[in-house]
Amino acid sequence: MFKINNLTYQYDKKRKALDNISMDFDKGDIIGIIGSNGSGKSTLFNNLMGILKPTEGEILYKNNKLKYDKKSLYNLRKDVGIVFQDPEKQIFYSMVYDDLAFALRNIGLDRKNIKVRINKALEAVNGEDFIDRPVHSLSFGQKKRVAIASVIAMENNLILLDEPTAGLDPESTKAIVEIIKSMYNKGKKIIITSHDMNLIYDICDYTYVLNKGKIIVEGKVEEVFINEEKIEEAGLELPWLVKLNKNMDLPLFRKEEDLYNYWSENFGMNLNKIAK
Structure with a gap:
């Protein structure tokens, strides 16, 4: 899947959001990326999706260097889906069905197949009753589930989840965790950023810790979290x-x-x- 070699991303001459980081996402099936606010997690995801372009270094996907022309990014995003921390950033239509159908129409699916995929995706997030509802009538947690349904409907092989449980109550958090585990059981590769250390410890098998744009420790989840000094250095808790x-x-x-x-x-x- 993704491999990153010596990636640096600068917003300006003085500030490096990512500083010479290297990662190999074949080291786990559910990868956790943790760090406090401003550590570079969201910037990393935007680089992986080609929304941002590295200042230095390279990103490989399936051993091919990322290209930034329209066709190459289109093909990348057919295979890699992202769910942003704020679901409002990826829900554009007023009705749930129309929003889920938008990307599917763009890849040329006919009406029948679109309907089948949408029904399966909403079933996967326990949101079948959302299908004919206006988006504004949904709770924040329900909107998160619709956002996840959008990547399920696209049948992406790799899914990036940016703070998937942020802002959710315990019941909604439990629902999202079950959805993530279900996607993994269906063979999806998943990369998660989160401030929720219990979530990362529960479902991830490999973890990177970012602090001020640098990787300060990485490894299997158990190995990373017994390193209390590095966890505290990153502004996190055990x-x-x-x-x-x-x-x-x-x-x-x-x-x-x-x-x-x-x-x-x-x-x-x-x-x-x-x-x-």
């Missing part, structure tokens, strides 16, 4: 399961259920029932 490992001398659990099972086996208390 996931709660890692805090338990650090502060209570417990094993390092990857899943909440693993903690409950461990507690039940060792202390005879079923925490699964308590959690529910």
Whole structure:
């Protein structure tokens, strides 16, 4: 998929939003990119999509260097979809069906296939009842689901999710997490930026940590999050399961259920029932 070699992006002569970074997104199936505000996460996504062009370095997709002519970017975006942090940035039509149909019409699908894809995409995000609704009637979380449905309908192989759970209540967050896991189970490659360390720890298998446009640590999720010094340097905090490992001398659990099972086996208390 994507490989980045020594990429630098400057907004002006004094400020580097990305500073000589290299990444290989074949190192995981769900890649996390974390960092505080201003670390360069959104700028990175805009470079990957060809919205911005690197000041220095190169981006490869499927071993081919990105080209910025209209046809090349069109082909890239048929294969790579992005869901922005603010769904309003990618919802242009007043009705949900028309918005989802827009990109599909642009790639030449007929009316029948468009309808089939839209129905499947909305079903995947549990949004079947959105199909004939005006966009302005949807909640913020529902708009996020429509934005994700738009990339599902395009049948992209790689999906970039920029802060997918930002601004959502717990119920909507849980729904988005289930959608992400479902996309992964269907063979999609996913790259996520997020401030939610518990989300990244839960669903990602490889993580890059950005700080002021530089990669300060990378690796498998467990390896990255036990490096408390680098996490704090990036202005982030440890996931709660890692805090338990650090502060209570417990094993390092990857899943909440693993903690409950461990507690039940060792202390005879079923925490699964308590959690529910």
